[in-house]
Amino acid sequence: MEQGDIFVISAPSGAGKTTLCRRLLADDKRLCFSISHTTRRPRPGEIDGRDYFFVSRERFEAIEKDGGFLEWAEVHGNLYGTSRSQVFERLKEGADVLLDVDVQGARQIRRTFPDAVFIFILPPSWRELERRLYARGSEDSEWLELRLKNAAVELDAVTEYEFSVVNNELETALEELKAIILARRCRTKRVLERAGLAGSLGVQCGRNV
Ligand code: 5GP
Numbered sequence: 001m002e003q004g005d006i007f008v009i010s011a012p013s014g015a016g017k018t019t020l021c022r023r024l025l026a027d028d029k030r031l032c033f034s035i036s037h038t039t040r041r042p043r044p045g046e047i048d049g050r051d052y053f054f055v056s057r058e059r060f061e062a063i064e065k066d067g068g069f070l071e072w073a074e075v076h077g078n079l080y081g082t083s084r085s086q087v088f089e090r091l092k093e094g095a096d097v098l099l100d101v102d103v104q105g106a107r108q109i110r111r112t113f114p115d116a117v118f119i120f121i122l123p124p125s126w127r128e129l130e131r132r133l134y135a136r137g138s139e140d141s142e143w144l145e146l147r148l149k150n151a152a153v154e155l156d157a158v159t160e161y162e163f164s165v166v167n168n169e170l171e172t173a174l175e176e177l178k179a180i181i182l183a184r185r186c187r188t189k190r191v192l193e194r195a196g197l198a199g200s201l202g203v204q205c206g207r208n209v
Helices: 017-027 056-065 084-094 102-113 126-136 139-155 169-185 188-201
Strands: 006-010 031-033 069-075 080-081 096-100 116-124 163-166
Touching: 006 031, 006 084, 006 102, 006 169, 017 031, 017 096, 017 169, 031 139, 031 169, 069 084, 069 102, 080 084, 080 102, 102 116, 116 169, 139 163, 163 169
Parallel strands: 006 096, 006 116, 031 096, 116 163
Antiparallel strands: 069 080
């Protein structure tokens, strides 16, 4: 069975990553979202088991101790982690997996999956990032200040990512994201693996493919 690909998406808060990921997942049925565990409390409208698995710090630490996380990190004072079993099972089923993780998590993923696709979502400007964060207003001012401080740190990591998408206009950013994913799926190796094409065409997969 053909194994799926991993797409890692990171962005500072306010870049519009969550909206972009939701749209992408709605339009692309071959892509499945890796639902992270977090110790932060759900925001209004968020659903346990859909947006995150919301767990206590004790539960999170127990999973981590058991080696259950592929990666994990502390972000804005809360713990976030990607479940190892969830990702490996989906990949084995041939699905492509979308991971929404911070830059610390992306670095850990790269160690396990150097061939994963790393995509960074950029805001059109710092001023616009500030505007979006303040408009969101889902946290108090202290939290917003922390997010702005962390955004500067996250932005510093952009050059570690092979791909960047500027989220100025949502539809354009979405098209660019889809193009990155499509290009990945058109790699010769994957095209030949699909539906046993290499065998039926009598093509040998060499070292480069
Ligand atoms: P939020 O609390 O706003 O949903 O997410 C805060 C940050 O945590 C975002 O940068 C998001 O990408 C990151 N994040 C979400 N899930 C994970 C995860 O499983 N691992 C890591 N390392 N970061 C995550």
